Amino acid sequence: MFNGLTLGALLVLVAMGLTIIFGTLGVVNFAHGALYAVGAYAGFVTYEYTGSFVAAMAAGAIFLLVVGVVIERGLIRLYYQRPPEDQILVTFGITIVLVEAIRAVFGGLARNIPAPSWAAGIVNLRVTLYPTYRIDVLAIVGVSLVLLYLVLYRTRLGLIVRAGIEDQLMVNILGINVTRTFLTVFGLGAMAAGFAGVINAPIVTVTPDMGADILVQSFVVVVIGGVGSFWGAVVGGLIAGEILSLTAMIQPAYSQVMLFAVMALVLILRPQGLFGVEGRQ
Amino acid sequence: MSLLEVDAINTFYGEAHALFDVSMRIEPHEVVALLGRNGAGKTTTLKTMMGVMAPKSGAIRFNGAPIGGLPPYKIARLGLQLVPEERRIIGGLTVEENIVLAGLSEPKPWPPQRVYDMFPRLGERRRSRGRELSGGEQQMLAIARALVREPQLILLDEPFEGLAPLIVQDLLGICRRLADEGRTIVIVEQNVEAALSLAQRCYILNNGHVVYEGTPGDLRGDPDFMHRHLGI
Numbered sequence: 001m002f003n004g005l006t007l008g009a010l011l012v013l014v015a016m017g018l019t020i021i022f023g024t025l026g027v028v029n030f031a032h033g034a035l036y037a038v039g040a041y042a043g044f045v046t047y048e049y050t051g052s053f054v055a056a057m058a059a060g061a062i063f064l065l066v067v068g069v070v071i072e073r074g075l076i077r078l079y080y081q082r083p084p085e086d087q088i089l090v091t092f093g094i095t096i097v098l099v100e101a102i103r104a105v106f107g108g109l110a111r112n113i114p115a116p117s118w119a120a121g122i123v124n125l126r127v128t129l130y131p132t133y134r135i136d137v138l139a140i141v142g143v144s145l146v147l148l149y150l151v152l153y154r155t156r157l158g159l160i161v162r163a164g165i166e167d168q169l170m171v172n173i174l175g176i177n178v179t180r181t182f183l184t185v186f187g188l189g190a191m192a193a194g195f196a197g198v199i200n201a202p203i204v205t206v207t208p209d210m211g212a213d214i215l216v217q218s219f220v221v222v223v224i225g226g227v228g229s230f231w232g233a234v235v236g237g238l239i240a241g242e243i244l245s246l247t248a249m250i251q252p253a254y255s256q257v258m259l260f261a262v263m264a265l266v267l268i269l270r271p272q273g274l275f276g277v278e279g280r281q
Numbered sequence: 282m283s284l285l286e287v288d289a290i291n292t293f294y295g296e297a298h299a300l301f302d303v304s305m306r307i308e309p310h311e312v313v314a315l316l317g318r319n320g321a322g323k324t325t326t327l328k329t330m331m332g333v334m335a336p337k338s339g340a341i342r343f344n345g346a347p348i349g350g351l352p353p354y355k356i357a358r359l360g361l362q363l364v365p366e367e368r369r370i371i372g373g374l375t376v377e378e379n380i381v382l383a384g385l386s387e388p389k390p391w392p393p394q395r396v397y398d399m400f401p402r403l404g405e406r407r408r409s410r411g412r413e414l415s416g417g418e419q420q421m422l423a424i425a426r427a428l429v430r431e432p433q434l435i436l437l438d439e440p441f442e443g444l445a446p447l448i449v450q451d452l453l454g455i456c457r458r459l460a461d462e463g464r465t466i467v468i469v470e471q472n473v474e475a476a477l478s479l480a481q482r483c484y485i486l487n488n489g490h491v492v493y494e495g496t497p498g499d500l501r502g503d504p505d506f507m508h509r510h511l512g513i
Contacts, residue, residue, distance in 0.1 A: 159382055160382070162371075163371045163373075163378075165373075166374075167369055167371055169353070169369075171371075172357075173331060173333065173363055174357060174385070174430070175386035175387065175430065176385060178354070277372065277373060277412075
């Protein structure tokens with residue numbers, strides 16, 4: 001139950017970037033899992049040099065913001081007008097390049113970032129004993145989501161992004177250079193993925209292809225929650241986290257299957273996702 | 282110098298040739314109606330003016346400066362504003378957010394209150410989401426969104442489409458008020474009478490060609506011609 005909450009919180013963070021990038025740019029970003037992995041490695045390197053987990057989190061986020069900006073300007077930008085299959089191929093290609101680059105530099109062996117000292121230990125929650133770090137993860141993700149919410153709902157940029165998710169052309173007709181906003185959105189999305197990579201590193205092991213599973217799960221979150229929806233990603237992520245960990249308690253082999261079963265159910269009952277808007281363009 | 286000059290433009294949808302050497306001029310402070318049957322190229326003409334579509338050949342000049350092929354946001358910043366077909370209100374944003382969004386790239390946008398003074402109905406619904414508005418309210422918001430930017434030229438694409446006659450009367454009143462204020466407007470409308478009642482000049486398009494240019498009075502004097510090209 002509590003494990004599901006932590007996993008869910010991380011999925012929310014990764015899926016948030018995915019859903020906003022897809023909603024705004026119209027690009028299905030298959031590189032999102034790889035960005036998450038790069039973030040974890042950036043955190044790992046920083047931790048090795050500084051011994052500070054906070055520095056690792058900051059480095060993961062900032063490094064990935066830069067990587068996101070470079071990828072958007074250098075590649076993704078050229079694909080906005082191209083058919084979806086080209087976009088999928090290019091983001092998939094970015095994944096292969098990033099994952100192999102990590103493998104070339106760090107090798108395929110699993111790495112570890114230990115939980116920070118301020119979050120070591122175990123908390124007695126009466127019903128269960130629970131690692132302190134996992135509770136901190138919930139708090140960190142919570143704070144990040146509040147920040148993201150404020151950006152989306154209280155700023156100029158957020159207004160443009162929310163409008164652009166619905167009708168890019170109309171935003172353009174109203175005198176706003178939407179493609180410039182795309183850069184910011186992609187950068188922030190990559191940043192969220194990288195940040196999630198670092199904070200999840202003490203819970204899982206850091207490997208070059210650690211992003212593969214989380215990518216698939218995040219896609220499911222986006223489908224369940226509805227494309228481009230903030231609350232959809234939050235609720236979808238928590239649901240997915242609970243399904244994965246509760247099923248894993250009973251029968252681990254079926255946890256992914258259950259996740260897809262729930263996704264199929266949502267698609268049948270509400271094809272636009274729980275919080276999606278019908279007929280968006 | 283005309284405010285807008287369209288000079289022999291040709292526009293395509295993929296392979297399909299939609300506009301053939303279309304030429305028009307719009308003078309400051311006039312209302313021009315653009316008429317024709319469905320598929321005649323009216324909306325395509327407005328889209329090409331706004332930069333939503335790029336002409337393959339020909340020139341478009343706004344205040345003498347060439348704008349053909351520029352992206353919509355640059356054309357909007359020069360002072361041209363399209364109020365598109367089907368209104369395209371951002372349904373997830375509130376009325377007020379739609380108004381603020383429209384003014385973001387404008388150095389001196391109207392404050393929302395000025396919109397509410399002009400359209401009290403929108404003031405009452407300022408916190409409602411765009412998708413909760415009625416068709417008439419959405420059309421008011423679509424027009425308001427353009428006015429907020431204080432454009433030099435407003436392109437209205439079928440503002441009365443799909444609305445009840447009573448609402449059309451309301452909107453017609455608003456359009457007349459805008460015309461009386463001296464705003465320059467190009468209006469595309471299936472409701473020929475409504476459009477002609479507003480306009481000082483009109484063009485008729487047929488299959489992507491301009492087949493008529495003149496005043497509403499002259500046009501009304503030729504019922505055969507109207508019947509042939511407008512089906513009335």
